[in-house]
Amino acid sequence: MKTLSYLSHALLACIPLSNAHPGMGEQMLEMRREANRIERRSSKELIGDLKTLADSKLTAIGKDIKAILLDQKNAESSTIDTSIPVGGIGSAACKADLCCHWKWLSYEMTAKFNGTSGRCSKFARQAVRLGFHDAAVWTKDSSYGGADGSILLSDEMSRADNNGLAAIADQTNKWYKKYNQYGLSMADIIQFGANVATVVCPLGPRVRSFVGRKDNSKAGPTGLLPGEKDSASVLLKLFQAKTIDPHDLVALVGAHTTSQQHFVNTARDGDPQDTTPGVWDVAFYPQTINNPPPRVLKFQSDINLSKDSRTSSAWTEFSDRNTGQQKWNQDYAKAYTRLSLLGVNNINDLKECTQVMPVQRNSFTSEDQVVLDRWLQGEFDQLNNMVDDAIQLTGVVTGPGKE
Numbered sequence: 206m207k208t209l210s211y212l213s214h215a216l217l218a219c220i221p222l223s224n225a226h227p228g229m230g231e232q233m234l235e236m237r238r239e240a241n242r243i244e245r246r247s248s249k250e251l252i253g254d255l256k257t258l259a260d261s262k263l264t265a266i267g268k269d270i271k272a273i274l275l276d277q278k279n280a281e282s283s284t285i286d287t288s289i290p291v292g293g294i295g296s297a298a299c300k301a302d303l304c305c306h307w308k309w310l311s312y313e314m315t316a317k318f319n320g321t322s323g324r325c326s327k328f329a330r331q332a333v334r335l336g337f338h339d340a341a342v343w344t345k346d347s348s349y350g351g352a353d354g355s356i357l358l359s360d361e362m363s364r365a366d367n368n369g370l371a372a373i374a375d376q377t378n379k380w381y382k383k384y385n386q387y388g389l390s391m392a393d394i395i396q397f398g399a400n401v402a403t404v405v406c407p408l409g410p411r412v413r414s415f416v417g418r419k420d421n422s423k424a425g426p427t428g429l430l431p432g433e434k435d436s437a438s439v440l441l442k443l444f445q446a447k448t449i450d451p452h453d454l455v456a457l458v459g460a461h462t463t464s465q466q467h468f469v470n471t472a473r474d475g476d477p478q479d480t481t482p483g484v485w486d487v488a489f490y491p492q493t494i495n496n497p498p499p500r501v502l503k504f505q506s507d508i509n510l511s512k513d514s515r516t517s518s519a520w521t522e523f524s525d526r527n528t529g530q531q532k533w534n535q536d537y538a539k540a541y542t543r544l545s546l547l548g549v550n551n552i553n554d555l556k557e558c559t560q561v562m563p564v565q566r567n568s569f570t571s572e573d574q575v576v577l578d579r580w581l582q583g584e585f586d587q588l589n590n591m592v593d594d595a596i597q598l599t600g601v602v603t604g605p606g607k608e
């Protein structure tokens with residue numbers, strides 16, 4: 206570990222950016238980022254049973270997850286099982302197959318998360334946030350909490366932190382009622398939902414999905430979720446206690462690229478956090494720093510992270526028009542894998558059902574952009590709910606005066 210750290214410091218010391226030859230700027234920046242990567246990799250923490258298990262005791266999945274957590278392996282996968290399910294829901298054939306019921310659930314989730322505009326719906330975005338809010342109620346010192354389903358199995362939903370999650374909570378409870386009898390835990394349904402939602406959003410990464418988490422109906426500890434007015438220092442400390450480093454935090458909050466807020470400013474119910482709600486692009490990062498159209502409502506917490514010296518370089522890295530998307534998807538996938546396993550103490554025994562998730566969508570054309578642009582300028586408030594539902598707007602409003 207120490208060798209890596211010295212190496213990265215040495216690399217950094219060789220790169221005084223201010224003295225760089227103008228043409229060398231990009232190259233120097235990339236070298237500096239690589240040095241940062243080496244530094245970060247050396248301080249990655251293990252979690253759960255992986256903290257104590259010897260390598261010789263690790264299963265293939267345990268080894269893969271350990272490598273992902275140590276930033277040595279990608280957490281995205283394009284492996285897809287295109288065959289039809291081996292049997293119907295509840296059939297003997299389906300019960301005998303590890304991922305068969307997950308495949309049926311994946312179909313249901315995909316239908317709910319995909320809107321007619323091709324953007325992802327409010328259910329998708331809430332599903333990502335639900336996954337975060339179940340898992341993040343945990344710190345290194347907690348003896349319970351984390352990705353254990355407690356957000357829906359206890360009274361956690363009555364906490365103000367969880368305002369805005371009612372629709373997905375209701376839907377997820379229905380999925381749980383239907384599929385738990387076939388062995389699917391609430392904790393897994395929530396995390397699988399977050400990953401299906403992410404890949405259904407255009408341009409979103411296809412994050413590997415592991416199953417086998419245990420449920421807990423005891424409400425998790427309070428005070429462990431972030432607030433939208435928090436300073437960068439408060440946020441960094443809060444996430445560090447969950448083993449999430451500053452770079453990974455920046456990657457994770459990028460999920461706000463899809464968001465439409467409802468409770469931060471109720472007078473602006475439905476206003477997005479960048480100009481492309483329901484799309485997993487990187488527009489959110491530069492727009493948080495710059496001046497987006499008036500309907501975009503920036504969270505103070507995001508502004509704070511974009512400016513802080515400990516997080517601003519990652520923010521800039523993901524903003525890059527050419528390389529940002531791929532870099533962000535990769536880093537988000539790794540960071541979300543860690544988040545989705547907080548508080549899980551049987552990581553080595555998990556199984557994988559990534560293959561039943563829908564295909565990734567690497568490009569997206571916004572066919573109703575003309576209408577969206579007017580909406581983003583502050584017109585047509587009545588479209589808020591339709592954008593939230595990812596409805597195709599072309600034909601709804603066609604020009605000036607046609608409200």
Ligand code: HEM
Nearest residue numbers: 330334337369431432433457460464465466467468469506
């Ligand atoms: C700095 C830490 C964070 C803060 C302060 C924060 C705060 C918020 C707030 C206030 C909302 C709006 C809720 C509403 O009014 O309906 C929101 C939405 C959202 N957050 Fe975060 N969040 C943070 C980190 C994260 C992380 C780590 C993720 C996921 C990995 C995430 C995913 C989302 C998503 C997807 C939405 C959109 C929900 C929707 O459109 O309904 N957030 N967040």
